[in-house]
Amino acid sequence: MQVTGTVLTTRRVDAYHALTVVAPGIAERFRPGHFVGVAVGGARTSMLTRRAFFVHDVKPDYGGTVEFVFSVRGPGTAWLAERRARDTLDLVGPLGRPFPLPRDPVTCVLVGAEHGSATLFTVADALQGRGCRVDFVLGGVSADRVFGALRARRMGETTTLTTEDGSLGMRGRVTDVLPGVIADVRADAVYACGPMPMLRGVTAVAVEFDIPVQVAVEEGMACGIGVCMTCVLPVIGDDGVTRMVRSCVEGPVFRGERVRFDDVGTIPFDALGAPGGGTRNAG
Amino acid sequence: MQVTGTVLTTRRVDAYHALTVVAPGIAERFRPGHFVGVAVGGARTSMLTRRAFFVHDVKPDYGGTVEFVFSVRGPGTAWLAERRARDTLDLVGPLGRPFPLPRDPVTCVLVGAEHGSATLFTVADALQGRGCRVDFVLGGVSADRVFGALRARRMGETTTLTTEDGSLGMRGRVTDVLPGVIADVRADAVYACGPMPMLRGVTAVAVEFDIPVQVAVEEGMACGIGVCMTCVLPVIGDDGVTRMVRSCVEGPVFRGERVRFDDVGTIPFDALGAPGGGTRNAG
Amino acid sequence: MPVDMRTYLGHVELVNPVTTAAGCAASGSELAQFFDLARIGALTTRSITMAPRAGRPTPRMAETPSGMLNAVGLQGPGVDAFLERELPWLAQRGVRTVVSIGGGTVAEYTALARRLTDAPGVTAVEVNLSCPNIEDRGRVFARDGAASAEVIASVRSVMRYDVPVVAKLSPDVVDIVSVARACVDGGADALSMINNPLGMSIDTEAMRPALAAVTGGLSGPAIRPLAVRCVWQVHAALPSVPIIGMGGVLTGRDAFELILAGACVVAVGTALFHDPYACLRILRELEELLAARGFHRLADAVGLAHRPPGASSRHRIDLEESSL
Amino acid sequence: MPVDMRTYLGHVELVNPVTTAAGCAASGSELAQFFDLARIGALTTRSITMAPRAGRPTPRMAETPSGMLNAVGLQGPGVDAFLERELPWLAQRGVRTVVSIGGGTVAEYTALARRLTDAPGVTAVEVNLSCPNIEDRGRVFARDGAASAEVIASVRSVMRYDVPVVAKLSPDVVDIVSVARACVDGGADALSMINNPLGMSIDTEAMRPALAAVTGGLSGPAIRPLAVRCVWQVHAALPSVPIIGMGGVLTGRDAFELILAGACVVAVGTALFHDPYACLRILRELEELLAARGFHRLADAVGLAHRPPGASSRHRIDLEESSL
Ligand SMILES: Cc1cc2nc3c(=O)[nH]c(=O)nc-3n(C[C@H](O)[C@H](O)[C@H](O)COP(=O)(O)OP(=O)(O)OC[C@H]3O[C@@H](n4cnc5c(N)ncnc54)[C@H](O)[C@@H]3O)c2cc1C
Numbered sequence A, B: 001m002q003v004t005g006t007v008l009t010t011r012r013v014d015a016y017h018a019l020t021v022v023a024p025g026i027a028e029r030f031r032p033g034h035f036v037g038v039a040v041g042g043a044r045t046s047m048l049t050r051r052a053f054f055v056h057d058v059k060p061d062y063g064g065t066v067e068f069v070f071s072v073r074g075p076g077t078a079w080l081a082e083r084r085a086r087d088t089l090d091l092v093g094p095l096g097r098p099f100p101l102p103r104d105p106v107t108c109v110l111v112g113a114e115h116g117s118a119t120l121f122t123v124a125d126a127l128q129g130r131g132c133r134v135d136f137v138l139g140g141v142s143a144d145r146v147f148g149a150l151r152a153r154r155m156g157e158t159t160t161l162t163t164e165d166g167s168l169g170m171r172g173r174v175t176d177v178l179p180g181v182i183a184d185v186r187a188d189a190v191y192a193c194g195p196m197p198m199l200r201g202v203t204a205v206a207v208e209f210d211i212p213v214q215v216a217v218e219e220g221m222a223c224g225i226g227v228c229m230t231c232v233l234p235v236i237g238d239d240g241v242t243r244m245v246r247s248c249v250e251g252p253v254f255r256g257e258r259v260r261f262d263d264v265g266t267i268p269f270d271a272l273g274a275p276g277g278g279t280r281n282a283g
Numbered sequence C, D: 001m002p003v004d005m006r007t008y009l010g011h012v013e014l015v016n017p018v019t020t021a022a023g024c025a026a027s028g029s030e031l032a033q034f035f036d037l038a039r040i041g042a043l044t045t046r047s048i049t050m051a052p053r054a055g056r057p058t059p060r061m062a063e064t065p066s067g068m069l070n071a072v073g074l075q076g077p078g079v080d081a082f083l084e085r086e087l088p089w090l091a092q093r094g095v096r097t098v099v100s101i102g103g104g105t106v107a108e109y110t111a112l113a114r115r116l117t118d119a120p121g122v123t124a125v126e127v128n129l130s131c132p133n134i135e136d137r138g139r140v141f142a143r144d145g146a147a148s149a150e151v152i153a154s155v156r157s158v159m160r161y162d163v164p165v166v167a168k169l170s171p172d173v174v175d176i177v178s179v180a181r182a183c184v185d186g187g188a189d190a191l192s193m194i195n196n197p198l199g200m201s202i203d204t205e206a207m208r209p210a211l212a213a214v215t216g217g218l219s220g221p222a223i224r225p226l227a228v229r230c231v232w233q234v235h236a237a238l239p240s241v242p243i244i245g246m247g248g249v250l251t252g253r254d255a256f257e258l259i260l261a262g263a264c265v266v267a268v269g270t271a272l273f274h275d276p277y278a279c280l281r282i283l284r285e286l287e288e289l290l291a292a293r294g295f296h297r298l299a300d301a302v303g304l305a306h307r308p309p310g311a312s313s314r315h316r317i318d319l320e321e322s323s324l
């Protein structure tokens, strides 16, 4: 649904900005892993496409609020960073397929990098609601880019932090420490959100341990609702056939081992409808 | 010059909005009849062209402020109407050729319609500074669109108001009452600002009385600095030749009788460089 | 008083003039979550191809000032899956469906048309001529009047007589009127314009083309002045041919602009990416605009901006029964 | 370290790659009130015609999303007045001047070139081919490779050998590369693109065309994707021909985009209407961008986005002496 909501609060969290927006309908329908499409630039802007942000949190205040966390990257996020309380914001959501949750009270490692970490706390909440044990592995380039360390320490059984410059936690990347954490906590499943190379690394580790891994991906999106076909990536279906699937409606959450990370940005020759053989073979 | 100024105050005056902007360099160079080009829409806007506004007032506060008065007409003025104190505004100015002032302490009738009236008060000031007598004739469609009646009453020897619906002053247009005023006050000169048909009418009256008339015109403008050639109108030069002259740099103030009001929006056949004969005849 | 919003594509009546643009509404079901598709004049499908197509690699999209570039490459399920799943789904829901088709040869277009001719639920066929002609070194059909006309004539010859064939034109030509005329001479019942002009953008950080496909189609309000100009020129030359106008329509005002230029149907593309409800909003805004200007019927506004400078609009509304 | 911003149009060296676009800087003196014109690579004049021209009626301008339409109609003083007043004024101030010329016949272009050939202070001649050819039913020269080449060959034959002749191309063609090639074969020393594509806008209140001339030229950021694509295609096909790129350049980033696509000079048009200082600002921003990316010379960035996907940019900078 589309909502013109009022900005309730804005805050800075290290390198990130967080906006809380009153959007009852979206908050009500929200499940962990959902994202919102945010119109940027105001009336008569030259920026036509909505920007996608994972929902970091929902609260029941004022009928329902959504919070999202972002860093300034280009003109759209720069505009968002200038929003103030009482401004209005045009959101479409909740969008996407949320994280599937296990039936049983298993042990889950939640891995986040950069703003991707913000996506994990509602997942943790839901998992803990089902009696799951939750452990966090959060990383970033530097201390100010590791989002939610404090909250993770409060919620998680254990929390392992990494920074590439060593300014917080272990020096390195989340994938460097993940095998140790999985082994230590005897994890049953992994949930991950972050840049594509990180998701690929996390998936490789989970496959190594032979445990399921759910990843939430980010691909360039023009619509977020499944109509523009710009956000595709190669994913292997239940039938073993690779298809170029839309990350906005068929994702953003995928089983990690189904995503052909090495082929992102290409049309694999064996994908359904690939130029040359693929088309007819797989059709 | 180009100035990024801070909005000092915003106010509503009946149907109009007035913005006062800190712009020292512009205020300092200002002469009555100058206008400013205002960038609208903010960063990444789709609105590319500056909007032109006559300067209503300049004050020495904060090193120099400029005030302009406008009504909401389209998206650019709608955006301006939403500006608040402390916002910044990007102005270019002062632009245009100002009103020429008489050497001698003569009697001048200042005629304004709609927002055009706002242009006249700095003219009145300058005229009175030279010992001139000033009388006002101000009009509008309805009472709320007659700008500056109070101030005119304070400044002018006499003030005559007209509205088309009769809600203030005489029912009718400024041109209906102008002959009477000119006769009554024995005017030596007329200054006018307002829509093109009104300027044409005022000029006709002044010509009738055989007194000089200075008009400030508004033509669609893309640049305001003389480079785009979009703001032209046919004006008769000292040599008797009609040229398509730019109202932004050769105007906006013209001697009324020199403007070929009936031919605005056309290229008169006898204009310099007109298609067919004109070109070679006059060249 | 409500405005009579009905309009005609050839002999087919549409309840109102708003449709989705080809390739901008996927299979239809995605938008159906937001509103009832039967409420718009028609839904135009993505361009259906013979075989399934995986499309182009990503990045497929780049934002540009007041527009965007896309290089999707006609990703789609192929005509079999379309006829088996997508078209029946739309037909069941009473959605008037304009089926867009894309091919690499005249034979392929013709084969597609043949497959559609007995399919229930085809309101019209729109021939996407902006496809590379495999038999002419990949030269786009739409850029050549003769090639376009050949495709149209062949499609027309196999399509059911009561299904209008619409030729979709590209602005990347020297003279759109001559291509339009060739298509009409070839048998097109209506014309649709504009498809995306070819554009490109470079990522100045990576110092590489922003799209994997290097070039892509430009859409959105940036191209509306091109669309208005094309519709205007074609309507002036061929006033009796129905035109589906598109290109950068975001609001009812924009739709009205194309209608005044000569379009009797208006398609909404890129706007859907921003606002899933765009079609219904635009329809409502358009109706309000027409009502506010005293129109009783949409048809009276079609091409109205062509009236000679002296004429008043009232006049024309009174005089003419229909401008179609 | 400062970046070497010098660039070449044929054999003529320009101190930097920023110039004004034809018709967007009037006689030059207007902008001189804002900055010293000798600081930019060159000033391009409006298109000079034989006789004085009053141009088109007003309204001549309409704003469109991220762009504007203009229909000025080459208003100007004619070549006599230009040579008598405007050119000497520029020459006195040391302004490198690219003189744009416009005509209705090959003979008129040629006569204009002949008038310029002995005039001091002509850095280059830019032939505005987007003029209607009176001898071909008003068909615009630029839309036809052969007609364009004929004009260029004739102008080249009468111009002084050391004054480069630049052919200015329109995007309103089927294949800009073939027109570019024809012009180069005809003798063009450099190419300039893009002139305004033809657009139109309708005033939905008046229900009439917004411009008195009905159609007009579209400019501004809206058309930048078309400009980048044209420069890219032509540079790919004719890598050794210098290109003056233009179309919607508002910032140093935008100029850099055209340079990466293959332009060695960048012209600023519509941006001047918004920001009289645009040329100098863009030059500064461009230099900063180049420096931040480690370029020592502008020339190393020209066409860089064409390097094959594997290659790094550093590599190319080290390997090549000049990309011109
Ligand atoms: C499902 C999803 C969830 C996301 N969640 C978050 C989040 O919670 N926090 C956060 O900081 N960022 C998130 N992103 C990335 C965020 O959308 C981009 O940072 C943002 O769109 C950049 O906009 P811009 O105008 O600042 O930058 P620009 O780079 O100028 O954007 C230009 C265009 O590219 C698109 N684009 C740019 N980067 C991305 C990207 N990484 N993914 C998709 N589109 C992109 C924009 O939508 C826009 O159309 C998410 C992306 C996706 C797809």
Ligand SMILES: Cc1cc2nc3c(=O)[nH]c(=O)nc-3n(C[C@H](O)[C@H](O)[C@H](O)COP(=O)(O)OP(=O)(O)OC[C@H]3O[C@@H](n4cnc5c(N)ncnc54)[C@H](O)[C@@H]3O)c2cc1C
Pocket (backbone or CB within 6 Å): B035, B049, B050, B051, B052, B053, B054, B055, B068, B069, B070, B071, B072, B073, B074, B075, B076, B077, B078, B115, B116, B118, B217, B218, B219, B220, B221, B222, B252, D062, D063
């Ligand atoms: C020298 C001059 C002085 C002016 N002074 C004032 C003033 O003091 N107060 C005031 O309210 N208005 C004034 N105007 C008119 C004012 O510029 C327009 O009302 C304003 O540009 C409308 O912008 P918009 O986006 O709201 O409307 P739109 O109609 O959407 O504007 C679209 C485009 O048309 C141009 N435009 C529209 N109307 C006019 C017009 N009348 N004159 C010139 N360009 C126009 C705009 O600049 C813009 O490029 C003046 C105009 C000129 C030329």
Ligand SMILES: Cc1cc2nc3c(=O)[nH]c(=O)nc-3n(C[C@H](O)[C@H](O)[C@H](O)COP(=O)(O)O)c2cc1C
Pocket (backbone or CB within 6 Å): A228, A229, C021, C022, C023, C024, C046, C047, C070, C072, C074, C100, C128, C168, C193, C194, C195, C196, C217, C218, C219, C220, C221, C223, C246, C247, C248, C249, C267, C268, C269, C270, C271
């Ligand atoms: C993502 C995308 C995909 C498109 N796919 C098709 C297509 O399959 N067939 C077609 O004829 N046009 C296609 N188009 C062109 C649109 O139908 C339309 O002609 C064009 O985008 C202009 O309208 P707009 O500005 O409203 O988007 C596509 C456009 C976009 C943006």
Ligand SMILES: Cc1cc2nc3c(=O)[nH]c(=O)nc-3n(C[C@H](O)[C@H](O)[C@H](O)COP(=O)(O)O)c2cc1C
Pocket (backbone or CB within 6 Å): B228, B229, D021, D022, D023, D024, D046, D047, D070, D072, D074, D100, D128, D168, D193, D194, D195, D196, D217, D218, D219, D220, D221, D223, D246, D247, D248, D249, D267, D268, D269, D270, D271
């Ligand atoms: C008002 C205006 C007048 C122009 N006049 C000319 C001209 O006389 N000759 C010419 O070759 N191009 C002319 N052009 C085209 C520009 O030189 C340039 O090619 C085009 O506007 C694209 O650049 P821009 O987007 O930076 O304006 C004109 C453009 C504008 C906006």
Ligand code: FES
Pocket (backbone or CB within 6 Å): A220, A221, A222, A223, A224, A225, A226, A227, A228, A229, A230, A231, A232, A246, A247, A248, A249
């Ligand atoms: S973003 Fe449009 S289909 Fe996914």
Ligand code: FES
Pocket (backbone or CB within 6 Å): B220, B221, B222, B223, B224, B225, B226, B227, B228, B229, B230, B231, B232, B246, B247, B248, B249
């Ligand atoms: S507004 Fe550009 S020349 Fe006057």
